[in-house]
Amino acid sequence: MTQPSPARQSAAVASSDFIEADRAEVDSALYTLLPPESEPPSVIHRAMRYSVFAGGKRIRPILCIESARIFSRPPRGVLPVACALEFIHTYSLIHDDLPALDNDDLRRGRPTNHKVFGEAMAILAGDALLTRAFEVLASAELSAERRAALVREVATAAGTVGGMVGGQVADLEAGGKPIDASMLEYIHRSKTAALIRASVVSGAIAGGAQSEDVERLRRFGENIGLAFQVVDDILDVEESSATLGKTAGKDASQQKATYPALYGLDKSRETARSFLERAHEALAPFAARAQRLHAFADYLVARRT
Amino acid sequence: MTQPSPARQSAAVASSDFIEADRAEVDSALYTLLPPESEPPSVIHRAMRYSVFAGGKRIRPILCIESARIFSRPPRGVLPVACALEFIHTYSLIHDDLPALDNDDLRRGRPTNHKVFGEAMAILAGDALLTRAFEVLASAELSAERRAALVREVATAAGTVGGMVGGQVADLEAGGKPIDASMLEYIHRSKTAALIRASVVSGAIAGGAQSEDVERLRRFGENIGLAFQVVDDILDVEESSATLGKTAGKDASQQKATYPALYGLDKSRETARSFLERAHEALAPFAARAQRLHAFADYLVARRT
Numbered sequence: 001m002t003q004p005s006p007a008r009q010s011a012a013v014a015s016s017d018f019i020e021a022d023r024a025e026v027d028s029a030l031y032t033l034l035p036p037e038s039e040p041p042s043v044i045h046r047a048m049r050y051s052v053f054a055g056g057k058r059i060r061p062i063l064c065i066e067s068a069r070i071f072s073r074p075p076r077g078v079l080p081v082a083c084a085l086e087f088i089h090t091y092s093l094i095h096d097d098l099p100a101l102d103n104d105d106l107r108r109g110r111p112t113n114h115k116v117f118g119e120a121m122a123i124l125a126g127d128a129l130l131t132r133a134f135e136v137l138a139s140a141e142l143s144a145e146r147r148a149a150l151v152r153e154v155a156t157a158a159g160t161v162g163g164m165v166g167g168q169v170a171d172l173e174a175g176g177k178p179i180d181a182s183m184l185e186y187i188h189r190s191k192t193a194a195l196i197r198a199s200v201v202s203g204a205i206a207g208g209a210q211s212e213d214v215e216r217l218r219r220f221g222e223n224i225g226l227a228f229q230v231v232d233d234i235l236d237v238e239e240s241s242a243t244l245g246k247t248a249g250k251d252a253s254q255q256k257a258t259y260p261a262l263y264g265l266d267k268s269r270e271t272a273r274s275f276l277e278r279a280h281e282a283l284a285p286f287a288a289r290a291q292r293l294h295a296f297a298d299y300l301v302a303r304r305t
Numbered sequence: 306m307t308q309p310s311p312a313r314q315s316a317a318v319a320s321s322d323f324i325e326a327d328r329a330e331v332d333s334a335l336y337t338l339l340p341p342e343s344e345p346p347s348v349i350h351r352a353m354r355y356s357v358f359a360g361g362k363r364i365r366p367i368l369c370i371e372s373a374r375i376f377s378r379p380p381r382g383v384l385p386v387a388c389a390l391e392f393i394h395t396y397s398l399i400h401d402d403l404p405a406l407d408n409d410d411l412r413r414g415r416p417t418n419h420k421v422f423g424e425a426m427a428i429l430a431g432d433a434l435l436t437r438a439f440e441v442l443a444s445a446e447l448s449a450e451r452r453a454a455l456v457r458e459v460a461t462a463a464g465t466v467g468g469m470v471g472g473q474v475a476d477l478e479a480g481g482k483p484i485d486a487s488m489l490e491y492i493h494r495s496k497t498a499a500l501i502r503a504s505v506v507s508g509a510i511a512g513g514a515q516s517e518d519v520e521r522l523r524r525f526g527e528n529i530g531l532a533f534q535v536v537d538d539i540l541d542v543e544e545s546s547a548t549l550g551k552t553a554g555k556d557a558s559q560q561k562a563t564y565p566a567l568y569g570l571d572k573s574r575e576t577a578r579s580f581l582e583r584a585h586e587a588l589a590p591f592a593a594r595a596q597r598l599h600a601f602a603d604y605l606v607a608r609r610t
Contacts, residue, residue, distance in 0.1 A: 035466050039465075041471055041474040043474060091432075100423070101428065120406050123400055127396075127400060127432070130432065131435065131470065132465075135461055138454075138460060143449070151439055151440075151456050155436050155437070155440035159436045160340060160346070165433045166346055186345075
């Protein structure tokens with residue numbers, strides 16, 4: 001492992017106050033970008049808002065905003081793009097929690113969408129958030145060229161070929177079968193890393209990055225997405241139900257493909273650190289401009305390695 | 306009612322061979338635009354293709370293609386846009402048929418998606434078709450300006466505020482309650498007419514129409530969409546289960562809000578004809594260039610008035 005670069009060193013001591021500030025800005029924009037509860041038919045807007053404001057950490061929007069900031073664009077212009085990514089993430093959680101899929105009653109310590117609004121409304125609320133995401137991307141105050149590129153990037157990341165839905169399908173198919181290393185990587189890469197990567201890339205596009213820089217950030221996004229998912233797997237093994245707010249150990253009980261199940265905890269922690277290191281390396285050309293992204297990457301993985 | 310214009314008269318005698326030709330072209334493009342069944346994860350691509358190729362009449366794609374043709378654009382450039390509309394229509398049918406929603410076992414005489422692939426895969430196949438639709442719109446060989454406008458137009462029509470999901474929610478909410486005229490119109494306008502209108506408008510945008518002509522076609526689309534839904538309600542009352550390939554009379558048994566239930570069959574037929582007439586009128590400025598759209602409008606409503 002190489003010595004940390006100067007940018008890394010300053011990142012290590014950087015304040016992470018910006019995370020809370022970004023989060024507040026994102027929450028406020030999410031609130032504005034969703035139809036009000038008073039808008040008919042009211043129940044679907046209540047259902048959408050219930051899950052969007054159910055305590056999410058806004059990881060994807062923050063990655064988007066901080067990726068854009070490298071190119072000095074004022075975050076305000078990027079905010080709707082950041083919110084669209086959170087809408088897609090939220091839709092995927094609502095549908096994943098449904099009885100026909102993971103059948104989860106709790107998410108972040110609160111009843112899941114279908115437990116509150118019923119299955120029909122949960123299905124439609126997910127559909128509506130996915131749809132609204134693309135409407136928001138296509139309406140952002142950016143050039144038409146960038147708006148079209150954003151829709152394409154995000155739709156591909158959310159789709160079936162190497163994207164989020166493809167990963168979810170592979171995960172369902174793998175359930176209860178012996179775990180295979182290449183399938184595990186496929187699932188992680190598509191189910192989680194693809195949308196995280198698209199969040200970083202979207203920030204770069206919205207911020208006006210040239211294609212070479214977009215590709216650098218794509219590499220960062222891919223690696224931080226993989227690190228994030230490995231850490232998530234580790235957390236699931238370690239944490240108690242009370243701390244996580246969902247039924248922990250559930251992956252194991254459902255025989256889901258996870259890193260710890262295949263490699264054990266120590267090797268999994270090492271893998272997460274290695275993905276993190278590659279993420280940092282991808283940011284090297286941006287030097288101090290990427291300070292916040294370095295810090296946020298550390299923050300994401302520091303949860304448990 | 307005014308005298309039919311010359312364009313109308315020629316439409317009345319026009320061959321409708323173009324409908325079959327359009328349909329064949331759309332089917333071929335749909336085939337190409339979906340990931341192959343061999344692409345992993347295979348099962349989701351099989352599920353997507355199963356419903357897209359389950360005997361749909363391709364009404365929305367044909368409206369899109371023929372709307373574009375008014376502006377003389379070769380249909381080939383418009384085909385992906387037309388297909389995106391069919392993907393969205395198909396996703397809505399898959400989700401509507403789910404046990405938590407309409408709980409239908411048959412659609413066009415064949416088992417519904419969840420009866421063949423299971424509920425989890427049906428939910429994900431719907432999600433994937435919706436996502437793919439926006440990916441295709443954003444990737445069409447058109448200017449970025451038009452691609453972004455198309456995504457926006459279609460997303461709004463598929464959304465919760467006056468769009469398809471909003472109509473579906475209102476329809477669910479209205480079930481079993483006394484039927485109210487303004488709610489019935491809201492449901493028809495949003496659940497069915499919005500996407501049909503967007504199909505016509507998308508064709509105009511893709512074909513390069515100026516905004517005045519786009520608005521004329523929007524009026525055509527809105528009225529033909531409403532006529533279509535009233536006819537659909539009439540058909541449901543009249544036809545037998547065998548002919549329609551779904552459980553006829555189901556709307557009545559579920560106490561769904563329909564025109565015949567509120568106004569009776571005679572008044573409903575009159576309403577459909579009146580919407581049709583307004584649709585024809587909106588096309589008047591295009592004279593003979595709209596001949597096929599006139600003919601297709603008649604074809605759609607002739608099913609039963």
